[in-house]
Amino acid sequence: MEKKYMAEPYKIKMVEPIAVTTRAQREEAIRRAGYNTFLLDSEDVYIDLLTDSGTNAMSDNQWAGLMLGDEAYAGSKNFKNLRSAVQDLYGFKYVVPTHQGRGAENILSQILIRPGDYVPGNMYFTTTRAHQELNGATFRDVIIDEAHDSEAEHPFKGNVDLDKFQKLIDEVGPDRIPYISLAITVNMAGGQPVSMANIRAVSELAHSYGIKVIMDATRCAENACFIKHREPGYEDKSIREIIREQFSYADGCTMSGKKDGIVNIGGFLGLNDEDLYQKATSLVVVYEGMPSYGGMSGRDMEALARGLYEAADYNFLAHRLAQVEYLHDKLNRAGIPIVKPAGGHAVFIDARKFYPHIPQDQFPAQTLAAQLYLKSGVRSMERGIVSAGRDKQGNHHYPKLELVRLTIPRRVYTYAHLDVVAEAVIDLYKERDQVKGMRMVYEPPVLRFFTARFEPIE
Numbered sequence: 001m002e003k004k005y006m007a008e009p010y011k012i013k014m015v016e017p018i019a020v021t022t023r024a025q026r027e028e029a030i031r032r033a034g035y036n037t038f039l040l041d042s043e044d045v046y047i048d049l050l051t052d053s054g055t056n057a058m059s060d061n062q063w064a065g066l067m068l069g070d071e072a073y074a075g076s077k078n079f080k081n082l083r084s085a086v087q088d089l090y091g092f093k094y095v096v097p098t099h100q101g102r103g104a105e106n107i108l109s110q111i112l113i114r115p116g117d118y119v120p121g122n123m124y125f126t127t128t129r130a131h132q133e134l135n136g137a138t139f140r141d142v143i144i145d146e147a148h149d150s151e152a153e154h155p156f157k158g159n160v161d162l163d164k165f166q167k168l169i170d171e172v173g174p175d176r177i178p179y180i181s182l183a184i185t186v187n188m189a190g191g192q193p194v195s196m197a198n199i200r201a202v203s204e205l206a207h208s209y210g211i212k213v214i215m216d217a218t219r220c221a222e223n224a225c226f227i228k229h230r231e232p233g234y235e236d237k238s239i240r241e242i243i244r245e246q247f248s249y250a251d252g253c254t255m256s257g258k259k260d261g262i263v264n265i266g267g268f269l270g271l272n273d274e275d276l277y278q279k280a281t282s283l284v285v286v287y288e289g290m291p292s293y294g295g296m297s298g299r300d301m302e303a304l305a306r307g308l309y310e311a312a313d314y315n316f317l318a319h320r321l322a323q324v325e326y327l328h329d330k331l332n333r334a335g336i337p338i339v340k341p342a343g344g345h346a347v348f349i350d351a352r353k354f355y356p357h358i359p360q361d362q363f364p365a366q367t368l369a370a371q372l373y374l375k376s377g378v379r380s381m382e383r384g385i386v387s388a389g390r391d392k393q394g395n396h397h398y399p400k401l402e403l404v405r406l407t408i409p410r411r412v413y414t415y416a417h418l419d420v421v422a423e424a425v426i427d428l429y430k431e432r433d434q435v436k437g438m439r440m441v442y443e444p445p446v447l448r449f450f451t452a453r454f455e456p457i458e
């Protein structure tokens, strides 16, 4: 039985035509892009599920806010609105705006990390770990084992394994651990949430050793909605109450506003400690701009302030999770190997199981992303060995999860678009035996997945 789906809690006021391409055009486009979906021109893409980052549809209220941009070089009133939105919704005293999430990660890593430190986290994220490593730290994965198993059904698969965290503290000593990096939700695990009980326990353990808790707030509203749906005791709490409680256990956060801020650009660092805030402001002027704009225009800050409130609306979130679940359910019923259960922002295909005959160093997920584009014009993203990069010795990291992410932008696509995506994936699965892997022919030194190039193995 088809599941009944939740209708959109919005109506469409403006539309953007999208390209319909032929197979021949797509063959040429993906070849030009070095078989890397990041390098495709967007005008060659039919349904763009590369990312939910900055690809969201803003509301009429946000667009109206753009017209109220106060573009003064210093002291913009839009900054005050952004700061009070963060203070009100997240509860942090100090707000340092940045051009996007990695701007905040850069500043945070510089003010907290000393060379030789360790940063534990619930699975790595590409840009987050890159900034930790650039500042001399070693990342340690302390997520529960279930997170690395695409089949494991766990309601809070993003949880930290407290024993792993404790073991790291015993091994290297708390002085070498400036903070734990706690993502809510966990992108690379499949958009999986962290329970409030786990957040609380992590915070207690960390603080008992003087270790700070820094949250990656990028998809914190989605996390709050999962807590409301799945964690006993939270069903009657409002999303705003849950978001506030999540951050009450943290010392700070980095935020990419391009996700749960429902904007096209922007981010911030949230902090409670005045001393750290002073350090952050002395760096923001070097890398981003004045502490009252941090790389954003006044109108961008206004749209973000309004977007943060909209993302804390239960109907918006319930529909968002329902869209992801709809696609997840369709693929699952067709027997496609996917990460279970459904996450918050995307459906992740397990490429190792999809193409079991392609070894991981021939890039099964990269291959599948290219094949999906060739078949249908649907753009997805590799989240496997290419994204994981290399270790300090120069060897590939071999992540257990070799995934292709079908990421759903906020308020952009309809269920009919998701049907097209599901059909294309199901067709590809039928032809899976005929597909060969790829070799990498260009590799940049850092964050290689953005610009690496490949060739099919004949």
Ligand code: PM9
Residues within 6 Å of the ligand: 050, 051, 052, 053, 100, 101, 102, 103, 125, 126, 127, 128, 183, 187, 216, 218, 255, 256, 257, 258, 266, 267
């Ligand atoms: N995430 C994503 O597509 C965009 C760039 S990486 C391919 O998922 C988390 C959990 C993220 C994230 C970006 C950032 C960085 C931090 N944490 O892209 O710099 O998912 O705004 O944020 C991307 P910015």
